[in-house]
Amino acid sequence: MAESVETWTFAAERLFEFATRxxxxxxxxxxxxxxxxxxxxxxxxxxxDSHGVARLHLYHQMLDLGRFNPRPRxxxxxxxxxxxxxxxxxxxxxxxxxxANEIAMDKAEAAGAGWVAVRNTNHFGIAGYYxxxxxxxxxxxxxxxNASKLMAPVWSSERMLGTNPIAIAFPAKHEPPIxxxxxxxxxxxxxxEIALRxxxxxxxxxxxxxxxxxxxxxxxxxxxGSLLPLGGDRDHGGHKGYCxxxxxxxxxxxxxxxxxxxxxxSFAVQQEPPVRAxxxxxxxxxxxxxxxxxxxxxxxxxxxxxxxxxxxSAEPAPGTAGPVVPGDPEHxxxxxxxxxxxxxxxxxxxxxxxxxxxxxxxLD
Amino acid sequence: MAESVETWTFAAERLFEFATRxxxxxxxxxxxxxxxxxxxxxxxxxxxDSHGVARLHLYHQMLDLGRFNPRPRxxxxxxxxxxxxxxxxxxxxxxxxxxANEIAMDKAEAAGAGWVAVRNTNHFGIAGYYxxxxxxxxxxxxxxxNASKLMAPVWSSERMLGTNPIAIAFPAKHEPPIxxxxxxxxxxxxxxEIALRxxxxxxxxxxxxxxxxxxxxxxxxxxxGSLLPLGGDRDHGGHKGYCxxxxxxxxxxxxxxxxxxxxxxSFAVQQEPPVRAxxxxxxxxxxxxxxxxxxxxxxxxxxxxxxxxxxxSAEPAPGTAGPVVPGDPEHxxxxxxxxxxxxxxxxxxxxxxxxxxxxxxxLD
Numbered sequence: 001m002a003e004s005v006e007t008w009t010f011a012a013e014r015l016f017e018f019a020t021r022x023x024x025x026x027x028x029x030x031x032x033x034x035x036x037x038x039x040x041x042x043x044x045x046x047x048x049d050s051h052g053v054a055r056l057h058l059y060h061q062m063l064d065l066g067r068f069n070p071r072p073r074x075x076x077x078x079x080x081x082x083x084x085x086x087x088x089x090x091x092x093x094x095x096x097x098x099x100a101n102e103i104a105m106d107k108a109e110a111a112g113a114g115w116v117a118v119r120n121t122n123h124f125g126i127a128g129y130y131x132x133x134x135x136x137x138x139x140x141x142x143x144x145x146n147a148s149k150l151m152a153p154v155w156s157s158e159r160m161l162g163t164n165p166i167a168i169a170f171p172a173k174h175e176p177p178i179x180x181x182x183x184x185x186x187x188x189x190x191x192x193e194i195a196l197r198x199x200x201x202x203x204x205x206x207x208x209x210x211x212x213x214x215x216x217x218x219x220x221x222x223x224x225g226s227l228l229p230l231g232g233d234r235d236h237g238g239h240k241g242y243c244x245x246x247x248x249x250x251x252x253x254x255x256x257x258x259x260x261x262x263x264x265x266s267f268a269v270q271q272e273p274p275v276r277a278x279x280x281x282x283x284x285x286x287x288x289x290x291x292x293x294x295x296x297x298x299x300x301x302x303x304x305x306x307x308x309x310x311x312x313s314a315e316p317a318p319g320t321a322g323p324v325v326p327g328d329p330e331h332x333x334x335x336x337x338x339x340x341x342x343x344x345x346x347x348x349x350x351x352x353x354x355x356x357x358x359x360x361x362x363l364d
Numbered sequence: 365m366a367e368s369v370e371t372w373t374f375a376a377e378r379l380f381e382f383a384t385r386x387x388x389x390x391x392x393x394x395x396x397x398x399x400x401x402x403x404x405x406x407x408x409x410x411x412x413d414s415h416g417v418a419r420l421h422l423y424h425q426m427l428d429l430g431r432f433n434p435r436p437r438x439x440x441x442x443x444x445x446x447x448x449x450x451x452x453x454x455x456x457x458x459x460x461x462x463x464a465n466e467i468a469m470d471k472a473e474a475a476g477a478g479w480v481a482v483r484n485t486n487h488f489g490i491a492g493y494y495x496x497x498x499x500x501x502x503x504x505x506x507x508x509x510n511a512s513k514l515m516a517p518v519w520s521s522e523r524m525l526g527t528n529p530i531a532i533a534f535p536a537k538h539e540p541p542i543x544x545x546x547x548x549x550x551x552x553x554x555x556x557e558i559a560l561r562x563x564x565x566x567x568x569x570x571x572x573x574x575x576x577x578x579x580x581x582x583x584x585x586x587x588x589g590s591l592l593p594l595g596g597d598r599d600h601g602g603h604k605g606y607c608x609x610x611x612x613x614x615x616x617x618x619x620x621x622x623x624x625x626x627x628x629x630s631f632a633v634q635q636e637p638p639v640r641a642x643x644x645x646x647x648x649x650x651x652x653x654x655x656x657x658x659x660x661x662x663x664x665x666x667x668x669x670x671x672x673x674x675x676x677s678a679e680p681a682p683g684t685a686g687p688v689v690p691g692d693p694e695h696x697x698x699x700x701x702x703x704x705x706x707x708x709x710x711x712x713x714x715x716x717x718x719x720x721x722x723x724x725x726x727l728d
Contacts, residue, residue, distance in 0.1 A: 111444065156681055178610070182608075311517060326607045
């Protein structure tokens, strides 16, 4: 974030339009294309540059190669009033995810709670996008997804789990909502890539080398090493991060019949396919809880405002400006970038220009 | 665990009987007394010595002083088919928790999912007890509770959150179930107490002193310091542990109308009461999901067996015996202690003898 690199700024609407038309070029129907673009741009607007238009060329590549289904028939394969399993028909996660999340919210509308496991789907963008939708309906939203292997369990040197994020959001009244969106690894893989690019060491407790030794050398992580779970080593609670990543893997992978653990397929074309097919695609898990199923929503939101203000005013640690509330950094970026546009680094602009050439969709 | 201390071994049945009769002596009806004792002994059987009969004298003290209601009228104050808020009428968490958890499971039986927020309750024992009940009904169970302040948010030096545990359990077919039960702090406070007793330093990344500086001195933690969230400092993902503890606090405290954050009341008599009353007692949050609301339960359990075996056979890290599966340590203790009895240290035996003298309930 503090890197001084040259950027080019685009209005969010411009990038949304571009992404929509690229998806349409690749055979995605207009409504789905707009939905997929909305998830991508939501990420850029909130400062999570790794999950936004920077990935558009990957989605294009997978669609172009016929690896993703541009017109999935998304179906409910099993359900009760408050639960369902959805088959994404190998559609983009950016399309399957929002549809499955809507099913969870519709079930919550009717029964109080709605929980949906999804199989046969693909990368769904930022997890935090989904619970934010629930806020509009006075619900608490949850989203999780599994992903291809990058993380080693405690006491292992082998990549066995994805960075398996958990997101949950709570509405407030006058304050911005509380939105949690976190990988269950100690850090995202993107932080290893940044260290690689800069040639700087990484802190101990982030990752292992191929032999399973804690390393500060990003190069050794990239060459067959693995990320550590949240907490790091056993002494610092790494078994808890491993527990959380396992929970996400079972809810997303096993429960809906998707791939799990080391057998979750990768998003990228150049990665090897899993050695065993234990299920279909990767898996997501969505939840929605109607707040008025527990408490008057206005009372809840007033208390959440109170909670936020109490936590913001906690005693600051030395040398800090004091605690922030989950969702604050994303909110800060959203306010700024909605006004000023989205800054993209050269490599991303190059990718988009290349996409523009290939598809004939104008970028500027 | 590797401490060599003298212990006295009691059969689980003996301790169960003793705890039941102590609770009855304190005015708790027999069925509730047995339920409460069952939660305590389940903890001792699984090697979590801090949450078992070692705490019986605290419950006795609170009942004896009239601080807990021995005959609570537990009521549903709001509900939908898949959700409810339960008021525990200031009963013991060991009685209120199991009842509320049952309501969640009954709702799941009918609707597919059941989620219950609980207010006006107290310490409920080990969180892992609750999801284990769901396993008997082919459900996935969840439990969380908030607790009195011990943990500082990232960038704060102030105790603002409890160690707020999360538990979840998944049934397997031939393997033992996967049971996750974890505090959202880097370590439990008990580990600070052990270091204090032994006069040894604690690792960096566990806790802060009263000024908010990372410390290896357990004494400085005890004197107004605070635990760090899972992850430790910001660089190692401490903001994620803070997010998880906040999530638990809002679901348990705010959603059901219980105390939250620094205003969650303490379990112990000698602690100061919170400076503000923002709700009633502490709060719990229970969830149950019917597996057949997503997938055939036999198919699910077969896949969980497969998952467990795949993870057990992952490449071991150097100098380790390889990864374990969440719930393995507790399962190991359960097998051993069900056979051989529960070893108690001198201080706990002394407490029980003192309780025996006060209540007239024989220990031996």
